[in-house]
Amino acid sequence: MEPDEVDAMAARWKETGMPASLIAALELGKRVSRLNLLFEQAVKAELADLGLTYAEFDVLAALNRAAPPSHRMKPSELSRALFLTSGGISNVLQRLAAAGYVEREANPGDARSRWVQLTDKGRRMAAAALEASARAYTEVAAGVPEEAVRTAADDLREVMSRMGRRRFR
Template sequence: MRHGADEIDGLVPVWERDGLSPSLIANLELGKRASRLALLLEQALRPDLAELGLTYAEFDVLATLRRVGEPYRLKPGDLARALLLTTGGISNMLQRLERAGHVERESDTGDKRSRWVRLTPEGLRVCEAALETSGRVYEDMLSGVPDETVRRAADALRDVLVTMGRRRLR
C-alpha cells in the first residue's frame, strides 16, 4: 500500500527519460531509499548522542564493543572490520574515546605486538544510555508506520543484503 510520493519518486522520470531499464531503476530506487532511511535515522539520533558527548560513529564503536559481550574488547583490526572501516580510519576515533574515558587500550599478554580496545565501565554506562536513546528515536521516527510494514521492509532488506553480502567487493 503506497501512501504518497517521496524524494526518490522525483528521480524516476529522469531515469526513464534517460532510457534506464525498469530493473535498473528499481535497483537505484532501493539504494537511494536505503541511504535516505539511514541518513534520516542518523540525523534524528545525532542531537541526543551529542548530549551524551558522542558522535554517531563513536556510538557505533561503543555499541560494537558492547555487542561482543564481556570483557567488551576487540583488537583494533577486528573492530575496524566490524565497523567496515580501515584501521587508520578508526585510530583518531579511538583516541577521542580513550581521552573521554570510554575505552582503554591494553596489551595482549599473548602477543606483545598486539593490543586490545576495551570498553571501560564509564564507556559501558554511556553506551547503555545511548542505546536507550537510540531505541526511543527509532520508535519515534517509525511511529505511524504499521508494524507489519516495518517487518516486511526489514525482511526484504535482509534478503537483499544476504545476496549482496555474498559478492566480493573490490
C-alpha cells in the same frame, strides 16, 4: 500510498527508456540511502546531547556487544567490524580513552597488539547511547505500521543476502 521524490526521478528515468529492472534498483538505492540518512541524523542529534560522535557510539556499542566475559576486542577487529580505517579507529579510541570510556591493555598472546575494553564509565555511557539510539529510531519510525517495518526489514534481508555477496574494487 503517496508518491515521493524518488517516484518523480523514476518517471524521468522511464522516459529515457531505462530498463525497468535498473529503475527498480536505482529506486531501492535512493530510498535506502534516504532512510539511512533519516536514521543517522536522528541518532547523531541524540548522541550530541551525550557528547558523542557517531563513530564513538559505534565503538562503544561494538565493545558492549563483544563476547563476554571480557567484552574486549583488538583495534583491528573493531576496524573490520565497523568499516573504519586503522587511523580512524586509533583516533576514536584515543578520544574514548581520554574520556575514560575505554582502556587498553597489552595482549600477552601478541606483543604487537593491544586489547580494548569498556571501563565501568564506558559501560554506563554505552547503555545511555544505546537508549538514545533506540529513541531516535522510534521517533523516525513513529507512525509507520509495525507490520510495514517488519516486512521492509525482511525484504531487505532477502535483497542483502543476494547483493551483499558481491565484491567491488
